[in-house]
Amino acid sequence: MQRLEERIRAVYKAGGRDQLLEILLLSGGASDFFNRLRVVATLADQDNRLVENLKESTERLNSLLADLDHEKQDELAVRSQMDRQRALIEAKLAERRQTLAAIDSQVAQIIAQERQRELEEQERLRQALARLLNGGQHYEGPLPQTDDAVLNQFIETAVTYLGIPYMWGGDRPSTGFDCSGFTRFVYAQHGVDLPHYSVYQANLGIPVELKDIQPGDLVAFGFPVRHVGIYIGNGLYVHAP
Known part of the structure; x- marks a missing residue:
């Protein structure tokens, strides 16, 4: 099978x-x-x-x-x-x-x-x-003097940094100064804090007539403000040109 x-x-x-x-x-x-x-x-x-x-x-x-x-x-x-x-x-x-x-x-x-x-x-x-x-x-003569020793020191500080090269936006000697950077730096050496812009700086102060200006005052020019410097007396001012 x-x-x-x-x-x-x-x-x-x-x-x-x-x-x-x-x-x-x-x-x-x-x-x-x-x-x-x-x-x-x-x-x-x-x-x-x-x-x-x-x-x-x-x-x-x-x-x-x-x-x-x-x-x-x-x-x-x-x-x-x-x-x-x-x-x-x-x-x-x-x-x-x-x-x-x-x-x-x-x-x-x-x-x-x-x-x-x-x-x-x-x-x-x-x-x-x-x-x-x-x-x-x-001006190349002697610095103006006041009866205020602190103010005289402030003036000396301001003229110390004359001749630093101009630099737009600069706010220190190592980089150069523009006008508001120069004033901001000088005032800062004496405990005054300013913004880095000429219009803002001018708006912080109290406007006075030119005949009433005092050494140490901020000098602002233009409308709107375009330039600033520091008045040091005897018709002189310092700035970042």
Whole structure:
């Protein structure tokens, strides 16, 4: 019987349907026929299960491949969208940089123009103030003296820093002085704190007539104020020219 089953299996696998039929017909009785038929049916059932399993596996594989294809398409779509967004952002950044560069250029030009205008205005004010205080002459004589030793020391401090190079925005000897930086530094040496801006400095004081000016007073000129210095007496003043 075992040899018969092996033969039937071999014939079945080889696809010999006519030979299978011959094997069934050559059975040695009803019992032998049914045994042979059972073997053939078992083989057929196993084949059907294999076919179904193969079909299910194929369907699952196709489904997985379809999912992978969809995921790949989605990934490509996301990458494409990200590339477009990146290009848009880079274009906006480039435009922003150009705008900022143009603004920086305009600001630099405005600062340069304002600086030149301030220098011209300061020179005009210096000359006008010099004419008012000492007839426009450069003074090289002895320092004016007062009855107040502290005030005399203040005057000496002020003239000590004459000749420091002019520096717009400067407020110390190591960097240079502008007019309000000079007055701020001198007054600070004697415990008086002033802001670094001529208009603010002028607004802190009490306005007096030129005839009433006293040594140590802040001299401000222009409206709005454009230049400041320190009056030291005898029609003289010191400043950062």
